[in-house]
Amino acid sequence: MAPPKKGDVTAEESELLKVISEGNVQEAGRLLGSKNVRVNCLDQHGMTPLMHAAYKGKAEMCKLLLQHGADVNCNEHEHGYTALMFAGLSGSKEITRMILEAGAEIDVVNSVGRTAAQMAAFVGQHDCVTIINNFFSRERLDCYTKPQGLDKEAKLPVKLAGPLHKIIITTNLHPVAIVLMVKENPLLADVDALRKCYRVLDLIIEKCMKQREINEVLAMKMHYLSYIFQKCISFLKEHENKLDGLVKSLLKGRDTDGFPYYQEKFIRECIRKFPWCEATLLQQLVRTIAPVEIGNDPTALSVLTQTITGQIGFMDAEFCTACGKKEADKRCSICKTVIYCNQNCQKMHWFTHKKVCKKLKESREKHEAKEKSKQKGKQNTSETSVGEAETVPESTEYSSTIHPTSKDGSDSGDIGTGMIAEAKTPQEDLTTEKQSSHPVATCRAEE
Incomplete structure (x- = not known):
């Protein structure tokens, strides 16, 4: 035809x-x-x-x-x-x-x-x-379910291909979300199964970096997942409560401000251990993250997510504090600043949030009172000011957790980031060059 x-x-x-x-x-x-x-x-x-x-x-x-x-x-x-x-x-x-x-x-x-x-x-x-x-075809993964070359058996059991592929194509890179995906699948929540999975991911990384058209973004994502799998293995082998302990570690916030200190260090260490030191993407990530004190913006998770997914609209979306799910719409009823996607995530996060919940509430109320006073002062001193238009809250060191924008007290800031760290954690293998350039996302809309 x-x-x-x-x-x-x-x-x-x-x-x-x-x-x-x-x-x-x-x-x-x-x-x-x-x-x-x-x-x-x-x-x-x-x-x-x-x-x-x-x-x-x-x-x-x-x-x-x-x-x-x-x-x-x-x-x-x-x-x-x-x-x-x-x-x-x-x-x-x-x-x-x-x-x-x-x-x-x-x-x-x-x-x-x-x-x-x-x-x-x-x-x-x-x-x-x-x-x-984030797309990775199932066919590319299925080739590892068949013996290759002189191998007598496949590197990946067929039963693990589906669950592993689901994690590979996930767009939510929050470490808690990935650990929960492992925890909730009986086929994956096993030391031997996870070992086989992360070894396959390492093979994919090598292929991405050695092929003619190098794919550093995919390689970095596979490395990130492999690193989480290996951490899951260590918890499954050493802790009685299995992966619950890892989830708690990743969620635990500092007593002073609730910032997930361990999670930040975990992601920074993961990036530092990327095996291809000459990779341009690695150098860009290091230059962006290394000068930032733990607790300040941008967080390692936000930079890594932007790099891998290509998203540039973080300021327009709200994410669950516990699992990182996008478009979360439920707030803590006390402080009204921390956002969750459902009640399960709120319960999971409460053990650490309860330590700072009242502090966040007091800070929010002070901020709202200050804004009302400022707005009232402007209305009294300027006859030409626009009617009842809202004023934009000034940026503060807590600007990412407290941004009142509506009459009912709801907020619109990102959750769990932007706090000032007490001290910068030394990263011996990371450059400390003071550059503020952000990593080049896979896709940008500069036209």
């Missing part, structure tokens, strides 16, 4: 493009069953039905087209756009993940030299950027 030409569509194919825009899945299914309809037909701009469905955010339509053999890597579009690029532009996380799982190539660039992740970042669809940057 001759390849489709732009604009060369039959009447039924034109009808298919129309019903895709309308979201009529049943009618689209009927049309796709016709011999006169090609699933990869091109309109006058070179867009396939899958591109139209992805751009419109029609997930069920995309699923139907993929079932009928839609080509996810077609780039006959007049500007070189692919279905993955349109999925990223639409902001649909479901469609983006669906197209990636169907085999979409993430490194293809359009006519202006931008990848799908970069296009999504340009229009502010950072969740899609994160999914693209």
Whole structure:
């Protein structure tokens, strides 16, 4: 069959493009069953039905087209756009993940030299950027479930491939979230299983760094997961309460301000032990993190997450203090500054939060009183001031935990970061060069 030409569509194919825009899945299914309809037909701009469905955010339509053999890597579009690029532009996380799982190539660039992740970042669809940057196909992992070369047995048991893949593609890099994923899966919460998993991750790291197209970002993520797995092993072998002890250690905050001191040191040590010392990404991370005293912003977790996921919208989102889940919306009823995604996380974090909860409440109330007084003073001294517009709170050393923005006392700051450390922990193997440049994220929207 001759390849489709732009604009060369039959009447039924034109009808298919129309019903895709309308979201009529049943009618689209009927049309796709016709011999006169090609699933990869091109309109006058070179867009396939899958591109139209992805751009419109029609997930069920995309699923139907993929079932009928839609080509996810077609780039006959007049500007070189692919279905993955349109999925990223639409902001649909479901469609983006669906197209990636169907085999979409993430490194293809359009006519202006931008990848799908970069296009999504340009229009502010950072969740899609994160999914693209963290994607690792199941097929790439499955190859380790089969004996390679002279090996008599596979390096990874088939039963572990699924649970390990789920952790590899996770977009929540909070160490507690990863430990909980291990803890909640009986197949993974075993010393021998974790040992096999982290050894496979180490092989992937080596492959990323030795292949022709070096992938330092993926290598760093695999190293981070491998390091957490190894720490899980040590707790499983040495502690009676198994992984609960590791979770508590990662959550425990300083008595003075609640800052997770051990967690910060843990992530810094992980980065320091990245085996490829010459890696540009490692040097960028070190230059960003090393000069920062523990307790100040940016935290090691925020820098590492931004580097790996490509997210640049941290200030616009709120994360669970306990597990790092995005868009957490439940606050401590006492201090109203610490955020959680559910009651389980609140209970899990209470053992350490209760030590500083009242302090945070008092600090918030003082801050609110100061802001009200300042606002009232401005209204009294200026006849031209804008009616009842809110004033922006001035930055303080507690600015990341206390930012009242609404009448009901709710806050909008990040949780658990930004406190001033008592003393800087020496990092002998980290440079202390005073540079403030942040690591180059995989995808940036500077256009």
